[in-house]
Amino acid sequence: MEISKADFYWSGEREPHLNRRKEILKKYPEVRTLIGPDIKLAVYTVLLVFIQLISAAYVQKLLELPYGIVYFIIAVYFFGATFTHSLFLAIHEITHNLAFKGQTANNWLALFANLPIVFPYAMGFKVYHTMHHRHQGVDGLDVDVPTYSEAKIFRGMIGKSTWAFIQILFYAFRPVFVHPKKLNKWQVINLIFQVSLISVFVYFAGWYALLYLVLADFIAGSLHPMSGHFIAEHYVFKEGQETYSYYGPLNMLAFNVGYHNEHHDFPSIPGSRLPRLKKMAPDFYNNLHVHKSWIMVLVRFILNPNISLYSRIKRN
Secondary structure (H helix, E strand, O other), X not given: OEOOOOXXXXXXXXXXXXXXXXXXXXXXXXXXXXXXXXXXXXHHHXXXXXXXXXXXXXXXXXXXXXXXXXHHHHHHHHHHHHHHXXXXXXXXXHHOOOOOOOHHHXXXXXXXXXXXXXXXXXXXXXHHHHHHHHOOOEOOOOOOOOOHHHHXXXXXXXXXXXXXXXXXXXXXXXXXXXXXXXXXXXXXXXXXXXXXXXXHHHHHHOHHHHHHHHHHHHHHOOOOHXXXXXXXXXXXXOOOOOOXXXXXXXXXXXXXXXXXXXXXXXXXXXXXXXXXXXHHOHHHHOOOOEEOOHHHHHHHHXXXXXXXXXXXXXXX
């Protein structure tokens, strides 16, 4: 593996998950019993959507209180952004068709989950996230990897802090610059569905409700504990390892996305069963470097001069 502080980590090898999946299935064929959808994902997703929309609809009541703006900011950061990030990760699970057997049913659930996020991104995310799994780290195909421009501009503690603060914008717009694709049918449906229903919601709930949801979107992908997983998953914190897991309590709000090595090894196993996968095949996971805290991932990313936006593995 070629290493340079002025460049990404370049690897001539395939991503590690395909071979590990084959080895696990050969040694532990019972892992196959974990594969398949989990209807509880749909139940939790629907609950999250209603919690977010109802909270947004009543947020104006907070602003009417003395020091209402303070309560509003606290509500956005600790509740709105947290539940929004949970919905990001619900959509991530649904993208892998893990709520229902049929793809169409999963797509409609993803559209419903998208509602409190305001911006119609679920079907676009599905396109690019599928590419991330199929072409992990491949230059020009895996748009999860920062661009050279990002890595050159956002350097040092101030630069990395700025990037981490606005990282949601890069995740939103990087794909259309790195690998633009034509809109497909479901993306058009996503757009029409979202604009129509969010317009109805704003008509009845008011503009403060919309402000609450939009701010929650931004903070959910900014300097928020949940957003630590964006950096934790594939940034190189130990040379030679490409993907990292986190087994801490925030997984309860994140559909176990912290079990990220496990997820990439078996993307068809729902998050609810990934802890069982780890227990079934401990010799494949217990020797890997793991993160203890998503908050500390953010802190280390910003403060450690040896970790930068170049700290990703790329391959041709």
